[in-house]
Amino acid sequence: MKKSLIALAVLTASGISFAQSSVTMFGVVDAAYAKGTGSLTDKTQLKNSGHNSSRFGVRGTEDLGGGLKASFWLEAGVNNDDGSGSGTSNNNQTAPGADPVINARNQGLTFNRRSTVSLEGSFGEVRLGRDYTPQFWTETAFDPFGTNGVGTNIAFNKGGNTGVRASNSIGYLSPSFNGVKVWAQTYMGENASTDAAKAGDGNAIRVTYDAGPLSLAYATSSTKQATAGQKNETSNIAASYDFGMIKLMAQSNKTKVTGAADIDGFVVGATAPLGSGYARVALSETDKAGVKSNLTAIGYVYGLSKRTDLYATYARVANKGGATAALNGATTGADQSSTGYDFGIKHAF
Amino acid sequence: MKKSLIALAVLTASGISFAQSSVTMFGVVDAAYAKGTGSLTDKTQLKNSGHNSSRFGVRGTEDLGGGLKASFWLEAGVNNDDGSGSGTSNNNQTAPGADPVINARNQGLTFNRRSTVSLEGSFGEVRLGRDYTPQFWTETAFDPFGTNGVGTNIAFNKGGNTGVRASNSIGYLSPSFNGVKVWAQTYMGENASTDAAKAGDGNAIRVTYDAGPLSLAYATSSTKQATAGQKNETSNIAASYDFGMIKLMAQSNKTKVTGAADIDGFVVGATAPLGSGYARVALSETDKAGVKSNLTAIGYVYGLSKRTDLYATYARVANKGGATAALNGATTGADQSSTGYDFGIKHAF
Amino acid sequence: MKKSLIALAVLTASGISFAQSSVTMFGVVDAAYAKGTGSLTDKTQLKNSGHNSSRFGVRGTEDLGGGLKASFWLEAGVNNDDGSGSGTSNNNQTAPGADPVINARNQGLTFNRRSTVSLEGSFGEVRLGRDYTPQFWTETAFDPFGTNGVGTNIAFNKGGNTGVRASNSIGYLSPSFNGVKVWAQTYMGENASTDAAKAGDGNAIRVTYDAGPLSLAYATSSTKQATAGQKNETSNIAASYDFGMIKLMAQSNKTKVTGAADIDGFVVGATAPLGSGYARVALSETDKAGVKSNLTAIGYVYGLSKRTDLYATYARVANKGGATAALNGATTGADQSSTGYDFGIKHAF
Secondary structure, three states, X not given: OXXXXXXXXXXXXXXXXXXXXXXXXXXXXXXXXXXXXXXXXXXEEEEEOOOOOOEEEEEEEEEEEOOEEEEXXXXXXXXXXXXXXXXXXXXXXXXXXXXXXXXXXXXXXXXXOEEEEEEEEOOEEEEEEEEEOHHHHHHHHOOOOOOOOOOOOOOOOOOHHHOOEEXXXXXXXXXXXXXXXXXXXXXXXXXXXXXXXXXXXXXXXXXXXXXXXXXXXXXXXEEEOOOOOOEEEEEEEEEEXXXXXXXXXXXXXXXXXXXXXXXXXXXXXXXXXXXXXXXXXXXXXXXXXXXXXXXXXXXXXXXXXXXXXXXXXXXXXXXXXXXXXXXXXXXXXXXXXXXEEEEEEEEEO | OOXXXXXXXXXXXXXXXXXXXXXXXXXXXXXXXXXXXXXXXXXXXXXXXXXXXXXXXXXXXXXEEOOEEEEEEEEEEEEOOOOEXXXXXXXXXXXXXXXXXXXXXXXXXXXXXXXXXXXXXXXXXXXXXXXXXXHHHHHHHXXXXXXXXXXXXXXXXXXXXXXXXXXXXXXXXXXXXXXXEEEEEEEOOOOEOOOOOOOOOEEEEEEEEEEOOEEEEEEEEEEEOOOOOOEEEEEEEEEEEEOOOOEEEEEEEEEEEOXXXXXXXXXXXXXXXXXXXXXXXXXXXXXXOOEEEEEEEEEEEEEOOOOEEEEEEEEEEEEEOOOOOOOOOXXXXXXXXXXXXXXXXXXXX | OOOOOOOOOOEOOOOOEOOOOEEEEEEEEEEEEEEEEOOOEOEEEEEEOOOOOOEEEEEEEEEEEOOEEEEEEEEEEEEOOOOXXXXXXXXXXXXXXOOHHHHHHOOOOOOOOEEEEEEEEOOEEEEEEEEEOHHHHHHHHOOOOOOOOOOOOOOOOOXXXXXXXXXXXXXXXXXXXXXXXXXXXXXXXXXXOOOOOOOXXXXXXXXXXXXXXXXXXXXXXXXXXXXXXXXXXXXXXXXXXXXXXXEEEEEEEEEXXXXXXOEEEEEEEEEEEEOOEEEEEXXXXXXXXXXXXXXXXXXXXXXXXXXEEEEEEEEEEXXXXXXXXXXXXXXXXXXXXXXEEEEEEEEEO
């Protein structure tokens, strides 16, 4: 993302300026005219976040000297089609912001997207608070559509309540060792010690390798469920290579939930510079014991500036084995297809 | 409003400054000691927004070159008497933020007042998101009290859930053609295609003419209701003339809801510079099949600075035909009157 | 607190800069690994606000000339372990933000910590809105742990729904008369005039004396309860003396609720500079008709900078007369003890 910085002079009570320190206000306001068509019902909406997730945040870094830094990041999701915020989960046991009455009109802003404080140095970064889960980061980074809008890969987000983010997390992000980085995370459901299930407790790790045009990533997570002994375990592996004219990427995902059939998924896709922007295309699949959906998406992003894009995406999902996946709020019958498109503007500040 | 700007330097990743771009943090904190008196009960409160609506927001504009601009506006209502925010509506089918438990103590900040992204050029402005409805703008602009506080005209806000603002809107605001401007807006209830009523879908248009001291405005709107075939239709027409010593203004409103009696209303009023501030007076009426309320209001605004005002307003409402309108939280019996006053301070930043 | 200021140039529409005016964005992000142990259950959490209360706010002052100033303060509590906000109370009759479903995951940001507008001059300050109650300020100022984290004194917050803050308040803060200051406050429950109880109406006053190393404080409050004629009355008296090598402090509290046994409490404690930070220790007690808890706490704060601290606190509570007070989410049986610790980082911006 290209972000603007609010100019600032950080002043102590004695008037000394810390030139190394900074606080930044930032955000994205992204709105799209969106249509979904299915065999049962269609829907037309003004949606948000068709290209980048709409948000409002404040973040900053303080140089503590000796290579040490303290930093914070507070970032709220914004549904700019109606002005509401997005909920969170205080214990990783409930789906983020799922109460229907509140969601319908009253959900206030929360720093649901990220609320962390970190200590950074040559040893890496220790990060505390609500943060992305490592395995999600692979799912979005190796998707040409960045898990936003109608083109979002259909293998995405099978990790339950911590599929994208976790609250009460402690993370460690290593520095780069010749291109290899490690991100380890533990998060807590904050149950009483006598609780048998310990729902919401979990661990995740991600290892990445970057060398010029090549990127590789492997991640895995395990989260305890509401029934004692049950777990949601995800793993994914991904690669991308940037040939300049075109960047190719692929990922493969597996989700194992105790007592349920495994969910397998994959994404293959590409982005390519074209005119004043870039084109993108992706194929993705999710398959749970033969209940299977395949999504094809194609889109173009036109850059009005580093901060502002116009974009258009068209996608089609095909269902098999009784699957009913549908796009942009449409509904479709078993084994019927659904199509959808977004046409919008993304503005970052 | 006079607003302060936070200084800023907008920086790209490459360190180039866009001198033409800006991000502004802004707000109003307005508090008043308010009393309402009726035949049944009186009430004393510390209220907010007696003169200007209290708010907290961030907005900005980016110059894209060639006369094109991108802009955003995120603005939250703030109840600064208790610190709570205000709810919104995600589908124009529910009244904004109406859940009583949440409202009592838990309503978080939402960008309910406005959350939009725009593309502007010589062609005008295309605006997407949650915005004011065009007909509201006439109701507030031609009211000496700006639809704030105990002096708010009683003909105000008969447009149902979209009486003031609409979510999921697409608006077009024309440039000025010799003083004539057009603002057209469509908004979506985001119902399934099989829904018969399509509640929350609507359209509105406003045409204004400004020439020196003269302003004229006409607006109309139509919004589908929860029962198929039913509509809420509003229209208003207004004029003001600034003689320098005094500015006179008047508006006439009509609201037609399918299956109900029409609601007719009007406002006549004036503002006049006086000392270090200005005086204002208004008469307004609402009449639904003879159930009729008349409000008289008089007030004075004392300017401490461009940003800060002290203000006092006194109002009286008279009821006929069984009407029970009352002021500032008082309650009054059928055909009884009610009086109220606000005494407060407004500070903008 | 040491706060950073966002640089700013306050501009009028005509481009004139008010050099005397300022708007500041500020906050604290404080996270701790926290453990509580009791005879029944233990709990491990990532908590927020173990040292200073996490928050996000905007405040500013405008110089009106002639010694007069207008100012505002909007400050939201932030639960940065999960990103949620904190609720408030619109009438001082409900506990702030107590709805369990909303709190679990959906509580948006409110300016619950403070939302005020003030007019200040040589006469002192008149402050309107949601604010701290005067008696709370003594409870926190004369506690070595500042009523944050596991070391928070156990005599704290017996004042019911207005124990810490009140909505709809009008306050007057005097200037210093040879070290003596007075803070008087009235707040409203905003009941109808026919309501017999007038719950949430109240008054409070605090008198302080500061002379070099010596500080003295006395405060009292009275708040009407839900049953007519019933009151919650608090009073406290406190002193501290800074010997340089060590600062000693003590407070004594009494709470009288109509129809219930009185609650007596006290705190004695000390802070002392030590290495790159300071050590702190406190003993506190609460006693309601022999149901009694005693808390012992010891901690160290290591200053990484003026804005950033590492901290560790250990506390133990002993119960008598059937009391079951427990620390950091643990539960303990009647007359059993509980221990807890926090280990965390506080970063202010």
